[in-house]
Every structure is written in structure tokens, then in C-alpha cells.
Amino acid sequence: xxxxxxxxxxxxxxxxxxxxxxxxxxxxxxxxxxxxxxxxxxxxxxxxxxxxxxxxxxxxxxxxxxxxxxxxxxxxxxxxxxxxxxxxxxxxxxxxxxxxxxxxxxxxxxx
Amino acid sequence: xxxxxxxxxxxxxxxxxxxxxxxxxxxxxxxxxxxxxxxxxxxxxxxxxxxxxxxxxxxxxxxxxxxxxxxxxxxxxxxxxxxxxxxxxxxxxxxxxxxxxxxxxxxxxxxxxxx
Numbered sequence: 001x002x003x004x005x006x007x008x009x010x011x012x013x014x015x016x017x018x019x020x021x022x023x024x025x026x027x028x029x030x031x032x033x034x035x036x037x038x039x040x041x042x043x044x045x046x047x048x049x050x051x052x053x054x055x056x057x058x059x060x061x062x063x064x065x066x067x068x069x070x071x072x073x074x075x076x077x078x079x080x081x082x083x084x085x086x087x088x089x090x091x092x093x094x095x096x097x098x099x100x101x102x103x104x105x106x107x108x109x110x111x
Numbered sequence: 112x113x114x115x116x117x118x119x120x121x122x123x124x125x126x127x128x129x130x131x132x133x134x135x136x137x138x139x140x141x142x143x144x145x146x147x148x149x150x151x152x153x154x155x156x157x158x159x160x161x162x163x164x165x166x167x168x169x170x171x172x173x174x175x176x177x178x179x180x181x182x183x184x185x186x187x188x189x190x191x192x193x194x195x196x197x198x199x200x201x202x203x204x205x206x207x208x209x210x211x212x213x214x215x216x217x218x219x220x221x222x223x224x225x226x
Contacts, residue, residue, distance in 0.1 A: 042117070043155070
């Protein structure tokens with residue numbers, strides 16, 4: 001069974017602070033996706049990383065895929081209250097269809 | 112990306128009754144859809160893969176007689192929770208993708224509460 005551990009589980013910070021969320025596994029993934037989910041809604045895709053060592057930027061969000069394709073990180077610069085939500089990493093073993101979701105990181109950004 | 116519509120968004124039912132949840136692919140014909148379950152403050156767990164015109168594929172530990180999946184058309188998959196019990200209360204989410212190497216897109220989920 002492929003497991004994806006995210007850390008921290010919960011993070012409460014003030015607006016303007018930076019943060020990093022980690023997603024770690026002992027398994028190798030062909031690709032890894034990051035989602036953000038708000039209460040009562042489905043997850044929304046933020047990014048897909050495919051190549052080991054790949055770095056992708058989405059405005060204030062920076063995503064990195066580990067060289068060995070076993071881990072990933074999400075860094076948010078100058079967090080805003082709108083960044084509040086549940087962040088989920090998800091790894092694909094073969095196709096992107098069957099995903100293993102991480103344990104989740106709940107982020108709260110206050111004014 | 113794919114557009115997925117899920118209905119209802121919330122349902123409350125009594126123990127012993129059955130509840131049907133619909134998942135529609137609005138912008139393309141989906142031969143495969145996926146059903147996930149999410150308990151409060153937890154991550155998503157894949158329950159089953161819905162296949163158009165054939166039987167669904169269930170993940171280990173998921174009772175196929177309890178969670179009936181029907182994928183009768185290329186745009187509609189349904190999940191029926193039969194003889195619901197309070198422990199079935201959860202957030203159920205469907206998803207699909209345009210192809211096996213395309214990212215998943217999710218519906219808005221259904222909050223099921225069994226009293």
C-alpha cells in the first residue's frame with residue numbers, strides 16, 4: 001500500500017508569513033498532484049509535477065517534486081486569508097486515474 | 112479541465128433507507144468515473160472505479176452490495192448507499208478525467224448524514 005504522509009497536519013499563521021507543506025512517501029510516483037479543498041466542496045487541482053526535481057510556480061505558490069519522485073513540497077510566500085483550506089497531495093502510481101491521497105494539511109491564515 | 116456535477120450536495124436520511132448520489136460529466140463523455148469517501152478532517156479514500164457498461168471495480172474493504180454503482184451512460188454515474196447506517200455518514204465525492212494520464216477533476220461532493 002502506498003502511503004503519503006503530509007506535515008504539518010495543521011498550520012495556523014498570520015497573513016504575510018511564509019510556509020512549507022511536505023508530502024513524503026517511501027514509494028515512487030509517476031506524477032504527483034496538489035489539490036486545495038474548501039469545506040463542503042470537492043478538491044480543486046493546483047498543479048501536477050511529473051519530472052524528478054521539477055519546480056513549478058503558481059503565483060505565490062512554489063511546488064517541488066523530489067529527485068527520486070518520492071516526495072514533494074509546497075511553499076507559499078506571503079500567505080493570505082484566501083489561502084485557507086485543506087491542502088492535499090496525491091500520487092499516481094501509473095496512470096493519473098488511480099490516486100493515493102496524502103493525509104492532508106489544514107492551513108488557516110488569519111489577518 | 113473536466114467539469115463534474117454532483118447531486119445532491121446534502122442529504123439527511125433515516126437509518127435503513129437508501130440514498131442515491133448522481134455524478135455527471137458535463138463537458139465530455141467519461142467511460143470511467145471515480146468515487147471517493149472523506150471522513151471529517153481526513154483525507155480522501157478511493158472507494159470504487161465506475162466503468163461505463165460494465166461492473167464497477169471496488170477497492171479492498173469496500174462492500175459492493177452496500178455501495179451500488181451504476182454507470183449506465185457516458186455522462187452519468189450513480190452511487191447508491193443501501194440500508195444506510197449512521198457510520199455511513201460521510202462526504203462522498205466523485206471525479207473523472209479526460210484520459211488515464213490527465214489530472215482528476217472533482218465534483219462538489221455530497222454530505223450524507225444518516226440519523
